[in-house]
Amino acid sequence: MAGSRVTSGVALASMLLIWVVIWYLVSRLASTVRARDRALFVANARLQASIEERSKHMLQTTHQLKAPFAAIHAQVQLLLEGYCGVLPAAAMGVVEKISRRCRVLSRQVQEMLQLANLRSHGQTAPPARELALDHLVADVIHRVEPAAQQRGIGFDRQLEPVRLQGIEDHLTMLVDNLVVNAVTYSHDRGVVAVACRRESPGGRCWSCRTGALAFRRRSCRTSSTTTIGRKKRSSTTAVRRGWVWPSCVRSPVRITSGLKWRVRPVGGHVSRLRFPTRRRSLRSARPATLINCLLNYHVLSSDCG
Amino acid sequence: MSSLLIVDDDPDFASSVATVCTGMGHEVAIVHSTREALNRLEQQRPDALLLDVMFPEDPAAGFQLAREVRRRYGNLPILMLTAVNQQFPLGFSNKDIDAKWLPVTDFVEKPVDFALLRQKITQLLASAAP
Numbered sequence: 193m194a195g196s197r198v199t200s201g202v203a204l205a206s207m208l209l210i211w212v213v214i215w216y217l218v219s220r221l222a223s224t225v226r227a228r229d230r231a232l233f234v235a236n237a238r239l240q241a242s243i244e245e246r247s248k249h250m251l252q253t254t255h256q257l258k259a260p261f262a263a264i265h266a267q268v269q270l271l272l273e274g275y276c277g278v279l280p281a282a283a284m285g286v287v288e289k290i291s292r293r294c295r296v297l298s299r300q301v302q303e304m305l306q307l308a309n310l311r312s313h314g315q316t317a318p319p320a321r322e323l324a325l326d327h328l329v330a331d332v333i334h335r336v337e338p339a340a341q342q343r344g345i346g347f348d349r350q351l352e353p354v355r356l357q358g359i360e361d362h363l364t365m366l367v368d369n370l371v372v373n374a375v376t377y378s379h380d381r382g383v384v385a386v387a388c389r390r391e392s393p394g395g396r397c398w399s400c401r402t403g404a405l406a407f408r409r410r411s412c413r414t415s416s417t418t419t420i421g422r423k424k425r426s427s428t429t430a431v432r433r434g435w436v437w438p439s440c441v442r443s444p445v446r447i448t449s450g451l452k453w454r455v456r457p458v459g460g461h462v463s464r465l466r467f468p469t470r471r472r473s474l475r476s477a478r479p480a481t482l483i484n485c486l487l488n489y490h491v492l493s494s495d496c497g
Numbered sequence: 498m499s500s501l502l503i504v505d506d507d508p509d510f511a512s513s514v515a516t517v518c519t520g521m522g523h524e525v526a527i528v529h530s531t532r533e534a535l536n537r538l539e540q541q542r543p544d545a546l547l548l549d550v551m552f553p554e555d556p557a558a559g560f561q562l563a564r565e566v567r568r569r570y571g572n573l574p575i576l577m578l579t580a581v582n583q584q585f586p587l588g589f590s591n592k593d594i595d596a597k598w599l600p601v602t603d604f605v606e607k608p609v610d611f612a613l614l615r616q617k618i619t620q621l622l623a624s625a626a627p
Binding site for chain 1: 507509510514516517520551607608609610611
């Protein structure tokens with residue numbers, strides 16, 4: 193009897209001991225997690241502050257960079273337009289090269305400004321409104337055309353009137369990026385076909401098709417098709433290596449219901465954007481997606497020299 | 498021949514624009530700060546003002562000068578030459594031209610294409626003609 197009491201006492205004591213140990217471990221663990229959580233919160237706040245500071249600094253620096261480029265560009269134009277007398281052909285060639293480089297750098301500075309602007313938190317989201325896609329695409333082509341003409345690249349426009357709901361600035365950046373890349377990757381004296389049309393009467397999507405004749409790179413040896421849906425993100429080597437218009441690897445995922453690239457060594461590449469119509473507006477497009485678009489475009493630009 | 502006043506803190510850019518304007522047959526004066534611009538305007542009123550936005554003393558000094566000019570001198574044509582991107586949302590564009598907030602006549606974005614600049618100046622002066 194006494195033995196069984198002792199045994200049950202020991203069992204009770206050991207159970208209590210186990211509970212105490214568990215309680216101690218759990219409370220220790222909980223306090224550690226809380227401490228880590230606090231540390232993480234503080235680190236996160238510092239990181240956020242440093243990102244904002246960096247964005248501000250970048251905006252300021254890019255503004256400072258833009259002014260000297262504007263001055264160089266202006267002076268180059270003076271030389272090219274004969275305000276300082278007629279230049280010999282060789283000198284003219286050199287000045288034209290300076291002018292081209294200046295334009296490319298100015299453009300990159302401009303994109304950095306856009307990037308910084310998209311990242312700034314102080315600004316309210318730009319309003320979505322009804323847009324004429326055909327006009328928007330035509331404006332982009334008009335802007336890109338002088339650079340394309342320097343390499344003898346022409347545009348084949350088939351722009352039917354298409355209206356959609358969206359944020360003008362974001363959409364302009366996206367289309368601009370596609371068209372610029374089409375020109376960049378086209379052969380000299382090639383043709384970049386840009387079409388904008390409603391896919392079918394009463395259909396649910398519109399498309400903007402941009403095709404260039406071929407890549408300048410030798411890396412395009414095989415045909416491939418890459419599709420990026422709303423959820424799926426492409427991670428194919430082709431996309432990651434950069435020769436399949438990486439500018440839009442992420443950007444259109446939230447903007448469009450689908451993006452498709454078709455690449456052929458001879459036929460060139462076609463990028464196709466399908467825009468949602470009624471239910472999915474472009475309102476949900478987050479600036480972050482466009483930031484990726486711009487960052488990737490920078491890589492492309494420097495890659496092509 | 499018209500008289501133009503260029504207000505830009507970058508002397509190289511300002512002199513390039515002045516060369517173009519002189520080539521068009523206009524008389525040009527350059528100042529490098531908004532304060533100098535106001536002093537100059539007190540002495541002589543030009544036919545049009547070519548104005549930068551960002552100055553070292555204040556990144557929005559161009560806007561303030563435009564408002565001040567409008568307040569003091571009425572409808573003096575102002576062409577704003579700006580490095581601030583107009584096509585994307587950095588705060589303003591042609592659509593924001595407003596009698597109170599942004600009282601300018603037109604914009605040209607830097608880097609300036611001189612053909613466009615010549616066209617804008619011609620339009621500006623034509624709009625000011627009685």
